[in-house]
Amino acid sequence: MEFLLNNNSQINPAGLKAIAHMPTTSLGVLMDEGYTQRLSDKDFMRIAVYLAEKSYHEGGCPIGAVIVDNKTGRIVGKGHNTLVQESHPYNHGETAAIRDAGRIDFSQTTLYTSLSPCDVCATLLYMRGFGRVVVGDVTNADGNENLLREKGIQVDILEDMLGIELYARFRAEKPHQDMEDWQGMSAVNKT
Amino acid sequence: MEFLLNNNSQINPAGLKAIAHMPTTSLGVLMDEGYTQRLSDKDFMRIAVYLAEKSYHEGGCPIGAVIVDNKTGRIVGKGHNTLVQESHPYNHGETAAIRDAGRIDFSQTTLYTSLSPCDVCATLLYMRGFGRVVVGDVTNADGNENLLREKGIQVDILEDMLGIELYARFRAEKPHQDMEDWQGMSAVNKT
DSSP states (O other), X not given: OOSSBOTTSOOOHHHHHHHHHSOGGGHHHHBOHHHHHTOOHHHHXXXXXXXXXXXXXXXXXXXXXXXXXXXXXXXXXXXXXXXXXXXXXXXXXXXXXXXXXOSOOGGGEEEEESSOOOHHHHHHHHHTTOSEEEESOSSSSOOTHHHHHHTTOEEEEOOOHHHHHHHHHHHHHOHHHHHHHHHOHHHHHHO | OXXXXXXXXXXXXXXXHHHHHSOGGGHHHHBOHHHHHTOOHHHHHHHHHHHHHHHHHTTSOOOEEEEEETXXXXXXXXXXXXXXXXXXXXXXXXXXXXXXXXXXXXXXEEEEESSOOOHHHHHHHHHTTOSEEEESOSXXXXXXXXXXXXXXXXXXXXXXXXXXXXXXXXXXXXXXXXXXXXXXHHHHHHO
16 A cells, blocks of 8 residues: 555545645655546546635635646646635636646646636637646636637536536625636726 | 935936835835835836846846836836746746736736737736736737737837847847747747
8 A cells, every 4th residue: 555546446536635635746645657547537627626625615716727647647737716815816727727737848738627717718728738628617607618729729528517516606605706806806896 | 314215316227126126015115105206107117127137137038017006106016927937837027917916906007018918918917907008028029919909908118128138138048938938838849
């Protein structure tokens, strides 16, 4: 049992949640290659949703993202919205995960986001040359999937009900925070 | 002499450079209201250029930005590109200054950038409702000024030769770093 998550481990919420919360650079002490290789699109999306849930419990906006290397299947970046936590006016799930990944070539990676990307994040995704983007919620927001496809990115929709319900709950509870996150404080002040 | 920079101080490079390097939240101990009120568009642009110079000396991309409250004339955010310094794949001058300013209403502010904004930064500028943007270099890059104007932002061009020469020197010295900053590592790997 060199690793908590190994080839014999069941893939379950406890493991995926631990992956979401573990710093990316330390994931190698949590799980071995055998476990990593068995993670599916659905599992990576669920990790993004657990990151969204982490943000929600911190009082933040519940949106998370995970970036996976297509060849190795390893997570190379992940993160969640930090509007509240860092008083950060534009750090969304996608920007957080890209910041976490650092200066890598994103063309051979897939980004999983728990919510459809905003204009800024969509622009960043094509400016950084992503090869594939998987979107976990086109119910609470949508629209930029077409822009990404026009830019040559493979876009897949893989809705995760846990994330969709969480975001809908957040939006009902904190409509101003939701609006600030999308359109900035200037839009909130106009209401 | 309660302040190093006061109503009697000449506005010169030493003072503007000190402002560029001083943390934003500490600017109130460096200069008084009388000095602050006399700063012009040209001075704020030069502060953005000194931030670009700071980044250049750190081995980074020489692009800086300053955000000023239109009513008070106070600097509420500033920063420079940190691609190299933070291994940050998209932190440009504008994003750095906006992050520094935090969760404020940007509609009553002006952003001074030493270089014409990229697609991501231009998108962020209108998504965060900026009222006015002043661009210090449309020689080394340009194009998104029209997009900003279409979105209702007042855009003024105020070229600063110190910044333009600095950016041209950087681009000649480190063409790959320049390309990575605009198009990401995937574009560099294709060359």
